[in-house]
Amino acid sequence: MASSVSKRAIFFVAAALPYALEILTPGHLYQASKWQTAIVAFLAIFIPRFIWLSIIYPFYFSPLRHLPQPKQNSLLFGQMYRILTESIGSPQSQWMREIPNDGLIYYRTLFNTEWLVLTSPKALSDALTTKSYDLIKPPIIVGSLARILGASGILLVExxxxxxxxxxxxxxxxxxxxxxxxxxxxxxxxxxxxxxxxxxxxxxxxxxxxxxxxxxxxxxxxxxxxxxxxxxxxxxxxxxxxxxxxxxxxxxxxxxxxxxxxxxxxxxxxxxxxxxxxxxxxxxxxxxxxxxxxxxxxxxxxxxxxxxxxxxxxxxxxxxxxxxxxxxxxxxxxxxxxxxxxxxxxxxxxxxxxxxxxxxxxxxxxxxxxxxxxxxxxxxxxxxxxxxxxxxxxxxxxxxxxxxxxxxxxxxxxxxxxxxxxxPATFRVAQRDTTICSQFVPKGTMVLTSSVGTNHLSTLWGDDCDEFNPERWLDESGRANTSGGAESNYANMxxxxxxxxxxxxxxxxxxxxxxxxxxxxxxxxxxxxxxxxxxxxxxxxxxxxxxxxxxxxxxxx
Missing domain, CATH: 1.10.630.10 (Cytochrome P450)
Structure with a gap:
């Protein structure tokens, strides 16, 4: 999400300000209390930042806001309810089927955090091959998996x-x-x-x-x-x-x-x-x-x-x-x-x-x-x-x-x-400004690859994409093929x-x-x-x- 002020910086400024005021101008402490001054400083920085990032920026300034997106968004929680209550990748899979798009679908989650779903071989190729190191695993995923996999294993390092x-x-x-x-x-x-x-x-x-x-x-x-x-x-x-x-x-x-x-x-x-x-x-x-x-x-x-x-x-x-x-x-x-x-x-x-x-x-x-x-x-x-x-x-x-x-x-x-x-899905976040399918993607944008959605996309697998049909992996002579009839390698994720x-x-x-x-x-x-x-x-x-x-x-x- 676009912002030059990190959460860590907000806490640091709010914590340091009372001590600076006490040394330089003691009379300016709020209610003569360092704790109350710190709280006021935190709110004075946090509230405008929250309004900008959660309401003003995503709705009026984000370069992604014009992309195809699902309807029925909550004002502050976007599609968060569906994300929490349905299996991973399921909502995105439905959107990939129902929302016309050119490779990218845009949606918002908690406090309107911005997400992109990759829906076409071109978008997948850009994100996973050409720009693979522009996108990294989100800290929340790394933090959750590090307890099980170890923080420096190949799955989590970048x-x-x-x-x-x-x-x-x-x-x-x-x-x-x-x-x-x-x-x-x-x-x-x-x-x-x-x-x-x-x-x-x-x-x-x-x-x-x-x-x-x-x-x-x-x-x-x-x-x-x-x-x-x-x-x-x-x-x-x-x-x-x-x-x-x-x-x-x-x-x-x-x-x-x-x-x-x-x-x-x-x-x-x-x-x-x-x-x-x-x-x-x-x-x-x-x-x-x-x-x-x-x-x-x-x-x-x-x-x-x-x-x-x-x-x-x-x-x-x-x-x-x-x-x-x-x-x-x-x-x-x-x-x-x-x-x-x-x-x-x-x-x-x-x-x-x-x-x-x-x-x-x-x-x-x-x-x-x-x-x-x-x-x-x-x-x-x-x-x-x-x-x-x-x-x-x-x-x-x-x-x-x-x-x-x-x-x-x-x-x-x-x-x-x-x-x-x-x-069913993998998660990335842009660690720097980049582009996917010629669309500018700002640093901090979350990017989701729905394996289950791509693997069931009719534009890639045909009208029988939801059917269990091993025959699609055999040629006319009964020999195995590696494509399953799909024209792109990126059809199978x-x-x-x-x-x-x-x-x-x-x-x-x-x-x-x-x-x-x-x-x-x-x-x-x-x-x-x-x-x-x-x-x-x-x-x-x-x-x-x-x-x-x-x-x-x-x-x-």
Missing amino acids: NEEHKHQRKNLLPAFQYRHIKNLYPLFWNKARDMISAIDRELSEKKKKSEGSVPPNIVSVDHWTSRATLDIIGLAGIGQSFNAIEDETNELYQSYQTIFAQDRQARILGVLNTFFPFWLVRKLPFPRNYQIVKAQSMLQKMCLDLIGQKRANSAAADKEGSREIVDDIDILGIALKSGGFSDQGIIDQLMTFLAAGHETTATAMTWAMLALCKHPNVHNKLREELRAAKLPNIRDTESQIFAEQIDQIAYLQAVMNEVLRVYTPV TFSHGPRGCIGASFAKGEFACLLAAWVLAYDSVLVDENMKVEKTPGIVSRIKDGLDVKLTSLKA
Whole structure:
């Protein structure tokens, strides 16, 4: 928002003025009181500034005020009610469909803070590629995520530091390295299936002859599996979450990602009050987050020491495991470009983001397959035709080429990620004056990319944009295509694009493919409640509210 006077400057001037007056002209203190003088000074600066920024500037002077925008704005709160009460990206997705525009839609939120929604490939290209470093993550987002991801992880840093980190981490995410992890993905998928089999067997024994309960929670199991996978692939150590759901690490992440009432209240308070104040409020969740964060940081520090000791021993013996050369921790240490705290923050970033998003994608995939049994059955037929090994064979193994060449599996995955994109929106703020689609964008303007909106835009995907149709990702000969029929790369925003695009996209898709193939080969799944009302959680990762329960029928190889 246009202003040369920062909030910090207002507090400084208001606090310093009484002391200056006391020294220079003591008789000018209001009511002979420094406190009352400070309050008057604060109000004298704050009120005109508030009127200018919240009413006069956005309505009469903003260079953005003539852009297409939604109607029914509140005088001071703009579209804030919809933003708070609907899932992330949902209002913007509706506006993208209904409001004619040339790439940008303008709207206002709390106290008429100005926002832009990017709606066209040209606007997305400008913001995410050409001008990517003109736009940074908003402080409110950084402050919220830093507790979970670490303040100096690649997801939160900006500018030259981001370029430096991406350069040093990129080798760990190149496909020539990722393909070596497919056997690991498959092994952990097999471990997950074995654990589910044991759970079903135990339930059957306890049923005492009645109809055996065969209901499992998809998100529960996939979250445990993906945490074990990112543990091995990220730091070379399994967390044993599949075998033991009570272990401290898994429970810590359950706490961190819980979208309960307290989490929503604290999220709203962060909008109005400083982070340091909100974090000190006596909410149990605040204490739980601090405890979980301390445990995770200590674990990461211990792992760094262990990895260094193992690497030194391996170098001395002249041998080294493959995973030591390609896991995130190994690459970060080898690069020499990170401090210990920097490496800790990278590990926290990839442990959190690397397991939660893929687990969420798996949950949405099973919902889609249960709702489209024809797709479900065709996928199983294609997997069997590919002659993948028996998932229940403890000696079975696969290679990247076997999975990646199954065109229909790739098509189903791509369509799940398009229709049910796990991260529905990303947020940026202009750190300097810039332009998007030739429109001047002042410093401080908030910019939103609605992944869910772009992925469902009829101008990019056709009239069937809302339909779940994996066939769009196949050509006439049945081979996989990477565009889904869309003419622009920017039509698919699941992993974003440009320098800030998801560095772990290949990792996530390989992991997703192995987990999905294993589940579909092992079980036939149907919804417990065929008429369930699907609601999304309000968090940055869009999960199914209350999770997804399915009834399983075990299948033979």
